[in-house]
Amino acid sequence: MGDKQQTDDDPELITLQETIYDLISRIRDPEKPESLEDLNVISESGVKVCRLRDGQLLAHIEFVPTVPHCSLASIIGLTMRSKLEQCLPEKLKVDIYIKKGTHDTADEINKQINDKERISAAMENPNLQKLVKECIDSGDS
Structure with a gap:
């Protein structure tokens, strides 16, 4: 953590953190009518923003799937990433992770939702784009 400036004392980072939470908390779960916030998939404490030494902003998002074997956890991660890419500046780096110990295949899904090539390939699928x-x-809405 020595290369990062924490959010606590920087109003710009606090505002960005709140904005990110507001954007992703309203996303609907792929299987249910409720939002990610309503289902406690995402919480304010799961969103952290810091400034790296080179000045780049890093958003670290941690989420908790509704069940440890959730088959749509990767879709949830891709949906959050897509929403943030639509709404936030390009200079922001986004890392999205499943909270440790909350999903059976978290490591594999974390690699998938944070790998540019895998994301790009997945988002070429028209059915996935639609979902x-x-x-x-x-x-x-």
């Missing part, structure tokens, strides 16, 4: 869009759009 991600529906989850984002229903949260915006």
Whole structure:
């Protein structure tokens, strides 16, 4: 953590952290009508923003799938990433992770949702694009 400036004392980082939470908390769960916030998949404490030594901003998002074997955890991660890419500046680096101990295949999913090539390949699938869009759009209404 020595290369990072924590959020606590920087109003810009606190505001960005709150904005990120507001954007992703309203996303609809892929299987249920409730939002990620309603299902406690995402919480304010799971969103951290810091400034790296090189000045780049890093958002670290941790989420908890509804069940340890959730088959749509990777979709939830991709949906959050898509929403943030649509709404936030490009200079922001986003890392999304499943909270340790809350999913059976968390390590594999974490690699998938944080790998640019895997994300790009997944988002070429029209059915996946449609599902991600529906989850984002229903949260915006």
